[in-house]
Amino acid sequence: MPDFKNIAVVGGTSIIGQALIKNLLTTKGEFNAVILLTRDPDSKVSKELAALGAETRKITSELSAGAIPALAESLKGVDALVSVIGAGGHSDQVHLIHASVLAGVKRFFPSEFGIDLDLHAPSIPFVGAKVPIRQLLRSQEIALKLEHTFVENGYFLEGFFSPFFNWQISGTSVAVDIAGTGDVPVTVTLQADVARYLAEILRSDPAISRNKTLKFEGDRFTWNQARELVSNALIHVPGVKTSFSTTYTSVEKLEKRLETAQGHEWVQVQLLLATARGQGLLSHNHNKLFPSVKPTSAKEYVAGLVV
Structure with missing residues (x-):
């Protein structure tokens, strides 16, 4: 069984989120729990994922600072949290990070899945909201308590x-x-392939991806x-x-x-x-890892x- 036994996905009804959850559920008993964090457990997609074996946990509609205690409660027992939330919610991941620390989550995967952020973010304002997330995860305050993995895949x-x-x-x-x-x-990389790459990271030795940026190229x-x-x-x-x-x-x-x-x-x-x-x-990729x-x-x- 993988070291990450309880996996939670926020934004799990997205294309990548759905594909990731379905992939993690393909082998029965491989994980103790694959958890969908959702604002609407009664949505069609949420019910479909639950029928496949995903556990659904309802979270607040606003991922605000005031919601951190409730988010931490939803993350109890979670080993790794994968964020696949859309561009409009990138800055809200700050609160997901603090909630993860409170809940004792081991690893956080922020919603990035794009170009080389460290290299190009200064000249592309649209991706600027992702920069503070990386900075926070790399800060001494957080890094001592919560590991991270960044995944880049171009467009x-x-x-x-x-x-x-x-x-x-x-x-x-x-x-x-x-x-x-x-x-x-x-x-360029197909979203379903990004999901498969994420799944293999979660199945692998955590040291391979601990506090690293992995590049996957389709x-x-x-x-x-x-x-x-x-x-x-x-x-x-x-x-x-x-x-x-x-x-x-x-x-x-x-x-x-x-x-x-x-x-x-x-x-x-x-x-x-x-x-x-x-x-x-x-500039390069880590496809050979998986x-x-x-x-x-x-x-x-x-x-x-x-x-």
């Missing part, structure tokens, strides 16, 4: 080939607006190579017209847009700029996307 494969990244894919019609020259490589390519992947995957049916249009937006134009961008566009332009500047590429996790390639993903 999500599903997110890259989406309208958010200026792809419009519909049957035999494709349009893409490429950030920069299209010749800068970027790292695939890497340039925008132009991604364009070719999609083009080659298009089904050419006799008598059916296919179309593929490509435009390019320079770094200078993206930087100009960022000056006035707000909300959704503010986030989008920053992430597009990061791909064009080479900030979306992981060779059983075979990541999905971009070619495999795109083949299913355009069918």
Whole structure:
């Protein structure tokens, strides 16, 4: 049995969260408990996970400082807490950390799953909310009581080939607006593969990941190579017209847009700029630590996307 016998997941109804919980439950008796911390135990997804064997514990709707005692109560007996909460809740992880310390949790996995934060956060304001979380976990105050593991995987494969990244894919019609020259490589990883990697970390010797940043890479390519992947995957049916249009937006134009961008566009332009500047590429990876996790390639993903 793994050293982490009781695993809790907050944000467990997300794509990664669901896949992680299901993976941990695949082998009966491997863990004493796989726990879903949820605001709504009666939701459809919560009930589905409970039916598979997950224990559900209700937590407060607000992850505030005032909720720390209640959160600590929900974390009683938990060895490792994996946070998969969305971007809007990243700063609230401060309270999850303090609750984990109160409850005696051994290891905390913050919700990161992105680019190299230590290297690029200063120039990408959108990811700035993650920085205080790392700083707190590394502080002497917390590090003596709570271990951590950071997991980086570049961009999500599903997110890259989406309208958010200026792809419009519909049957035999494709349009893409490429950030920069299209010749800068970027790292992409399928969310389900990230979940499998997390599961293997939790199953492994804790020393492998204790207070470390592990990088997991599904695939890497340039925008132009991604364009070719999609083009080659298009089904050419006799008598059916296919179309593929490509435009390019320079770094200078993206930087100009960022000056006035707000909300959704503010986030989008920053992430597009990061791909064009080479900030979306992981410098290396630790895939070999868990060779059983075979990541999905971009070619495999795109083949299913355009069918």
